[in-house]
Amino acid sequence: MKQAMEFLFNSDKVDIGIAVLDPETRVLFANKKTKQCYPVMIGELFPSHTNLSRVITETLQKNIVTNGLPVQENIDGQVYQLSIYLFPMQKNETITSIVLIICDHTSLQQFYESKGVHENFSLIGQMAAETANVILNPLAVIKGTLQLMEQNIKANSIFIDLLTPLHQKLNEYFHLLYSQVQTVDDILRRFLFLGKASDITLTPILVFPLFQELISSVQHLAIERNIRLVCEFPSQHGYVLGNKVYLREAILALLHNSFEATEGGGIVTLSAEITIETVRFIVKDQGEGIHPDILSQVKNPFFTTKDDALGFGLSLCDQTVRKLGGTLNISSGSNGTEVQVCLPNINLYSSNP
Numbered sequence: 548m549k550q551a552m553e554f555l556f557n558s559d560k561v562d563i564g565i566a567v568l569d570p571e572t573r574v575l576f577a578n579k580k581t582k583q584c585y586p587v588m589i590g591e592l593f594p595s596h597t598n599l600s601r602v603i604t605e606t607l608q609k610n611i612v613t614n615g616l617p618v619q620e621n622i623d624g625q626v627y628q629l630s631i632y633l634f635p636m637q638k639n640e641t642i643t644s645i646v647l648i649i650c651d652h653t654s655l656q657q658f659y660e661s662k663g664v665h666e667n668f669s670l671i672g673q674m675a676a677e678t679a680n681v682i683l684n685p686l687a688v689i690k691g692t693l694q695l696m697e698q699n700i701k702a703n704s705i706f707i708d709l710l711t712p713l714h715q716k717l718n719e720y721f722h723l724l725y726s727q728v729q730t731v732d733d734i735l736r737r738f739l740f741l742g743k744a745s746d747i748t749l750t751p752i753l754v755f756p757l758f759q760e761l762i763s764s765v766q767h768l769a770i771e772r773n774i775r776l777v778c779e780f781p782s783q784h785g786y787v788l789g790n791k792v793y794l795r796e797a798i799l800a801l802l803h804n805s806f807e808a809t810e811g812g813g814i815v816t817l818s819a820e821i822t823i824e825t826v827r828f829i830v831k832d833q834g835e836g837i838h839p840d841i842l843s844q845v846k847n848p849f850f851t852t853k854d855d856a857l858g859f860g861l862s863l864c865d866q867t868v869r870k871l872g873g874t875l876n877i878s879s880g881s882n883g884t885e886v887q888v889c890l891p892n893i894n895l896y897s898s899n900p
Contacts, residue, residue: 562580562650562651562652562654563580563648563649563650563651564577564578564580564581564583564584564585564647564648564649564650564651565577565578565580565581565646565647565648565649566578566581566587566646566647566649567644567645567646567647568593568603568644568645568647569643569644569645570607570642570643570644570645571592572592572593572600572603572604572607572645573590573591573592573593574587574588574589574590574591574592574593575589575644576589577589580649580651581647581649584620584622584627584629584649584651585597585599585620585622586622586623597620597622598618598619598620599618599620599629599631599647599649602616602618602631602633603633603645603647606633606635606645607635607642607645610635610637610642611635612633612634612635613631613632613633614632615630615631615632615650616630616631616632616633617629617630617631618630618631626653627651627653628651628652628653629649629650629651629652629653630649630650630652631647631648631649631650632647632648632649632650633645633646633647633648634646634648682731682735683732683735686728686731686732686735689728690725690728690732693721693724693725693728697717697721700717748790749788749789749790749871750788750789750790750791751786751787751788751893752786752787752788752789752791752794753784753785753786754781754784754785754786754787754819754821754826755780755781755784757791757794757795758778758780758781758817758819758828760795761795761798761799761802761817762776762778762817764795764799765799765802765803765806765817768803768806769806769815772806772809772811773811773812774806774809774811774812774813774814774815775812775813775814775815776814776815776816776817777814777815777816777817778816778817778818779816779817779818779819780818780819781819781820781821781826782821783821784821785821785826785892786826786892786893786894787826787871787873787890787891787892787893788871788872788890788891788893789871789872789873789890790871793867793870793871794867794868794871794888794890796867797863797864797867797868797875797888798828798830798888800860800863800864801830801864801886801888802815802817802830804830804832804860804861804886805830805831805832805834805884805886806832808832808834808835808883808884809832809833809834809883810833810834813832813833813834814832814833815830815831815832815833816829816830816831816832817829817830818831821892822892823892823894824891824892825889825890825891825892826889826890826891826892827887827888827889827890828887828888828890829885829886829887829888830885830886831883831884831885831886832883832884833882833883834883834884835881835883836879836880836881836882836883836884837877837879837884839879842877842879845861845877846861846862846865846875846877847862861875861877868888868890871890872890872891873888873889873890873891874888874889875887875888875889876889
């Protein structure tokens, strides 16, 4: 029994916090778990800015026992999911102290949330793949019909001079139709990719040329939006194992998000950092940032703060990077948002930049 009590009071491996407070909420005793959750010091008042402090005050005022009350705390950026037990100790009907027991089930909560997200992604991926398969076939018919229409019109319009406005207009119309069909086709294939197993072909990708391609692809958009695109090239060569098409699309989508978040005259930075173990593509903007309350949700499917968006952009980017063996990390504050695509470096780089 003595060993069990010592374990509960002193071990840093237990997820049960135990503390004793006086009637003024001054801390008389706190084990390691309590100190891990709350910045408490022996002899000082329990932190008044916490949610638990309000519960303690109410318990003292009403002289009641609190059993298993769920409390969520955000301490220095760490969110805790807790169950609280409070037992007022009395002598001659006067409260002399209050015993506090804290049960931390944050890990369990995170497990179930992660499991739920995984199941949602699996279901959405399956639905996306099935929907894409259904639409791709009629889309192929539309594309083929357009080609036949173009051939027939041109074959029966030989008398039209190639330089006439009518001929030029026909070319413009068919070019527009083909480009729109191709756009729909690309979107559907991304949905198909979301729902498929990771059976894509992976090849070594040299970082430096990919970085140059990304810049050339978005320079015109930066100019149109009056945004200064700052590019910080990697200091050395490096390779990642991945699929160039999907990786390029994911990073371009992140750049487009940054351009939308940054007002005219602002700066968007694209950089690449190569270490022995990792290659990081970093996109940073000067937008208003993402509110902390929703930062953890932005990669969820269908989550969006825009009226005209589906909420699949970051979700698709995250799934793409995961399937390539990497991670997508987002940090945000009042000075803007930074997104990092982190992939393993397969250590084929040379010493020459």
